[in-house]
Amino acid sequence: MPRRRSYDQYCAAARALDVVGDRWTLLIVRELLAGPRRYTDLHADLPGVSTDMLAGRLKDMEGAELVTRRRMPPPVSAYVYELTRRGRDLLPVLRALAEWGAPALEEPRPTDAVRAHWFAIPLLRALEGEVEGVVRVTLDEGEFHLRIGGDGPPEYGDGPPSADTADAHLRTDSATCRALASGESTLAQAVRDGRVAVTGAGRLAGELRERYGPLLVE
Template identity: 50%
Template sequence: MLQYRQMATRAAKSAPRSYDQYCAVARGLDVIGDRWTLLLVRDLLLGPKRYKDLLSGLPGIGTNLLAGRLRELEGTGLIERTVLPPPAGSTVYQLTEAGQALEPAVVALGRWGARFLGQPRKTDVMVPRAYFVAMRGVFDAQAAAGITETYEVRIADLVFEVRLAGGRLTTSERRPSNPDSVLTMDVDTLNALMFRQIKPSAAIAKGRVKIEKGDHKALERLVRIVAFHSRLSSAT
């Protein structure tokens, strides 16, 4: 209880605006309701990030606005700064326990928001990190039953880990130590695969996906487990 009181005090001091309602929904929106805030949380769900990584991964945010949002999230106790061990030694931002607790809400919001996606607009940017958080929401546990496998997925200069074990899926932005499969593609291809607009075999045959390690069936297994459901795919 003391922890929640302390967080409430920090939130009251850090929130730039408030609905001034004694309501948990309103108070939660005081903390995370500003533009860009939940997208920062979304990206940090994949692991710690440097300032420049967050900036490059959120086109349009602007450096001053990003700095302000990070200060607010630090002030409310949702993120913290830490220094990576050598040889990196970089200062990174990471979610606290309270920030990590937003994962179910972010994943659920993604599932709910998918109905409004439609076709990509001309101004839309496909952000690789968004897809690896989305995988958590569309993950097919039945299709993953009995599969223990680690995938390294390379998109431009970003590297992601997708791990399947015990009927569960985890995704993170890092290089796995010993992946079973290594796949290289661009974000347009990832989008097409997840929305079932291209078959894995066709993506490989056309050179849109390169199998750096593992067998060609690995991509089929991954898509079967993390692609959007057919009803959503046809709607978009």
């Protein structure tokens, strides 16, 4: 790995920042935690990053063994970037940052870009202990899905889950997601206030109906 700027401090936090402390690096990790992405997809979902900056950061992250680049099989015939195991291990770091930053969201600024899957990491914390299974979440801005509970760590992905495997489907809005993430509201409160509608035939959807009653949408 070529030498880059370093804090030159014998400290675990400083060593970590040597690798992920540059501008855009952790946001690229956020995007790739949702699954392998083409360069053009990454650029589209990172508004404000220049093509040179993104290419440079991806090259640095490959050198640090955070990401790999591979060619998709035909008929796609495109290259995608995906996280290595070490890259995926940054999810708890992103979760801690999202928890710390949630109170600062307030109302979106006129210049703020919004993507639905950016609410996935904050919602992992908000829904843990409330649900277990695959949850599809639909906002006006798009869809994402969460895998919570079970044997593995929690995960999220952009778009709906494959083969319609969701155990429950939550329809809500970005303001409610923000309230759930910051702790201003619980899932139960949001459902009872009509800010979250739950559908689906899976066990989880049934459990939510039983728990929260007839306000849920069948």
